[in-house]
Amino acid sequence: MQILNSEYSDTLQRGLIHENPAWIQLLGLCPLMAVSHTFVNSLGLGLASMFVLFGSNCMVSLTRHQIPEHLRLPLFVLIIATFTTCITMLMQAFTFELYERMALYIQIIVTNCIILSRAEICASKHGLSVALTDAVGVGLGFMLALLTLGAARELLAYGSLFRDMDLLLGDMAANWALLLIPEEFTLSLVALPPGAFIMAGLLMALVNSVNYRITGNKTA
Amino acid sequence: MQGNSAGKFPKNGVQASIRSAGRMFAFLLLAMTLIAITNNFTFSAIQENRHNKLIDRLKSISDKNAAIAWDRIEAGKLPMVLCNHENQHLGWLSQIDARGYAGTIKILIGLNENHTITGLTILDHRETPGIGDIIEEEKSPWLQNFVHLGPKDATIAPWQVKTRGGKIDAISGATITTTAVTHAIHGALTALPWSNTKTGSSLCKS
Structure with missing residues (x-):
């Protein structure tokens, strides 16, 4: 982190760890729980969300002087909807099968509170470089949450890791699936919605306890 | 946001409504442009993917030895x-x-x-x-x-x-x-x- 200006590194660390959108702020939980039963789904949704977050933060920041106070919410939503529509088209063109699997959850990125909150809190008040750093931090934070939950659930529910990665990365990833747990020891509960809540709760507890140890913050 | 940008806008009246609508419209045009460009770029690939998927599906359940057109x-x-x-x-x-x-x-x-x-x-x-x-x-x-x-x-x-x-x-x-x-x-x-x-x-x- 030394190479970065401390302001940027602070912004990054906040998004990634201290104010992690999913584990600390508890935002964006619907897509987080709904699609995260395999790693590849998590990665796909994470990349799509990052795309929208980047686009929205960038555009809101660039046009922030043109956005009147009383029109900001409709305009933010319009901007976010635009980028969400773009990513649905791009995914249908390039990763069609993955898109088919979680179509609805790509479309409802538009209602993801994380993106709207970054537009409101950060991008509408800062220049492009800060807004983009914020998008990287928060986007990676959400991605981190998705990937940990996705990996944990896929491992326990299907006994594998990185299955179906070729849906996102093409033929080179066709053999990436690792079978780590034999089928008779897997827990299909973890792939179901209640399993999502249980696993998310456990991971949240883990992240909070790690955060607590690092910062030593008694009130955490 | 309370400062410079909001100050330019009159608080109420016909003029304010028209200016708000104009601003919205400008953003709408920008949004439509972005979507149109993406659509232009992806449309044929999406159509092809959808058609191929359907045909693959249909092929898988029909007689493999029949010379279906x-x-x-x-x-x-x-x-x-x-x-x-x-x-x-x-x-x-x-x-x-x-x-x-x-x-x-x-x-x-x-x-x-x-x-x-x-x-x-x-x-x-x-x-x-x-x-x-x-x-x-x-x-x-x-x-x-x-x-x-x-x-x-x-x-x-x-x-x-x-x-x-x-x-x-x-x-x-x-x-x-x-x-x-x-x-x-x-x-x-x-x-x-x-x-x-x-x-x-x-x-x-x-």
Whole structure:
């Protein structure tokens, strides 16, 4: 982190760890729980969300002087909807099968509170470089949450890791699936919605306890 | 935001409304431009992906040895008549619905010209993962039990799952799901219009 200006590194660390959108702020939980039963789904949704977050933060920041106070919410939503529509088209063109699997959850990125909150809190008040750093931090934070939950659930529910990665990365990833747990020891509960809540709760507890140890913050 | 940008706007009145609308419209144009560019860039790829997926699906449940003119198939209408390039009738594809444990199970069924089942695939279902989803072909070969059955088999009286005195092996834990699918397929072999309508090349004339 030394190479970065401390302001940027602070912004990054906040998004990634201290104010992690999913584990600390508890935002964006619907897509987080709904699609995260395999790693590849998590990665796909994470990349799509990052795309929208980047686009929205960038555009809101660039046009922030043109956005009147009383029109900001409709305009933010319009901007976010635009980028969400773009990513649905791009995914249908390039990763069609993955898109088919979680179509609805790509479309409802538009209602993801994380993106709207970054537009409101950060991008509408800062220049492009800060807004983009914020998008990287928060986007990676959400991605981190998705990937940990996705990996944990896929491992326990299907006994594998990185299955179906070729849906996102093409033929080179066709053999990436690792079978780590034999089928008779897997827990299909973890792939179901209640399993999502249980696993998310456990991971949240883990992240909070790690955060607590690092910062030593008694009130955490 | 309270400062410079908001200050330029009068708080109320016709002029304020018009200026707000104008601002919205400008952003709308920007949004439409972005979407139009993306659409232009992705449209043909998306259409091709959708068509290919459908054709792959249809191919997988129809007779692999029949010379079906796939290039003539247009997406959409079911039941679909399958023909070869010489306008000879080779079979049907259609969708049948079963009332499963948790909603409608949509099954795509392929029949040859004698109404014998050439293949089955599940289009959509909401059965319990890990239990009812064994009807999916990736999870279990159960659904393939029905392949090669024809109208003659449909007249066998105990067309039921084994637990209810029939011939089809139900899967324990998923009796409702498997029974529903079994009945729906039986219905397709006996009751749907194709089983007693005309066959032959007259179907293939376009």
